[in-house]
Amino acid sequence: MVLDTALREHWARLLALLIRDYAAVDLAEDSLQEAYAAAVEHWQWEVPDNPAGWLLTTARRKATDRLRREATLARKLPLLVVDAPPEVTDDVDVDAIPDERLRLICTCCHPALSHEASVALTLRLVAGLETREIARLFLVGEATMAARITRAKRKIAASAIPFRVPDRDDLPERLARICSVSYLLFTEGYAATAGPDLVRTRLCDEAIRLQRIVAELVSDSAEAPGLLALMVLQHARRDARIDDGRLVPLREQDRSRWRRTEIDEGLGVLREAVAKTKTPGTYVLQAAIASEHMRAPTAQETDWTTIARLYVRLDRLTGSPVVRLNCAVAVAEAEGPAAGLALLDGLDDELPRHHRLPATRAELLRRLGDRAGALEQYEQALERVGTDTERAYLTARRDELTGG
DSSP states (O other): OHHHHHHHHHHHHHHHHHHHHHSOHHHHHHHHHHHHHHHHHHTTTOOOSOHHHHHHHHHHHHHHHHHHHOTTHHHHSOOSOOOOOOOOOSOOOGGGSOOOHHHHHHHHTOTTSOHHHHHHHHHHHTSOOOHHHHHHHTTOOHHHHHHHHHHHHHHHHHTTOOSSOOOTTTHHHHHHHHHHHHHHHHHHHHSOSSBSOSOOHHHHHHHHHHHHHHHHHOTTOSHHHHHHHHHHHHHTTHHHHEETTEEOOGGGOOGGGSOHHHHHHHHHHHHHHHHTOSSOOHHHHHHHHHHHHHHOSSGGGOOHHHHHHHHHHHHHHHOOHHHHHHHHHHHHHHHOHHHHHHHHTTOTTTSTTOTHHHHHHHHHHHHTTOHHHHHHHHHHHHHHOOBHHHHHHHHHHHHHHHTO
16 A cells, blocks of 8 residues: 555656656666565565655666666667766655656657657656556557557657756747647546547546646646646546446536535636636636536536637637537527537538537437437437447437437
8 A cells, every 4th residue: 555655656756866867768667666566575564764765765776786787778778868877875855856757747748759659658657557557548458558658768769859848938838738648648538439438537537647747847837727627627527427337418417426525626726727827728718618517506507608608719719620519519508509500510521530520410400300300410420439338328319319
């Protein structure tokens, strides 16, 4: 239990320190893994007063021993330019050492890496997940994921990606990249693109954990806590979104099952984010939309006019077809299904394989009494949907119209 806590709380910070000290990702990662393995043996008899310091000292000893054994290693693995490795001491106060996690996150999310590679590398190096765990999260084989992570590390070396925080002028762009990686991870957990399960809680949990680190380290940003607020608020509904394997739409969810402690936290983080900016960005606006749903005691009391107005602002800011799709849903609730349908015009070319577009059209046509049109759209949605949970829901909605 103590070791699990140490892994969760200290892995990223210790790994970042070791990469800074030894200029080699593989050497740092292997040494820290060996230190945790040593802890499994030693801590069963006596847990040290300073677990993080014990792990860092042990990892440094492992790294130093390996460098001594393999004199050529320093020439084979260097990725970064850093100062000379530190002397190994028995008493290390980790809290007194500068926190290098932001350097590590910026390296994992460098623009030279693909989003797919950044997500895998961030989960491995920042979250400390084993390769087999990451593979399981993304429904691929362990060998496939190991190769993906290895390619990302080699890309860091080949592109001479520096282990540093970007300059102040470049930091906002990098922060946007970091947040997009976290959000990509969360989105796949919140509404999986394929597989038997719609909601994959572990993915959401890891994304939130990563974003907490980002929000903590980049304290002057509004978008970093804005994204954290959005994730926490959305994830607070997880228990009510699925009932006995059945998808439950937002309007039908049992709000007593929403996690009020998490909602209060999300609303608090959102207030802090809003206070940091006069011009809310995409994540702050999305969190504001989520907050309107959370504040409504019942679905009927939802302030759809405010939500539609927020979506219009978000649409102007992003030009995203997915945002336009969600905006259409909000406008349909505020102004009627015909107004919502009008906003969907022109989205087919931009969302050619997105099942939610025909599914939304089907629901709005249904409300307008166009049974034939709704059935046609349900069929299109069923051809595109990826998860079993959503397929079952759409099938049930279609069958209600056919009497099947």
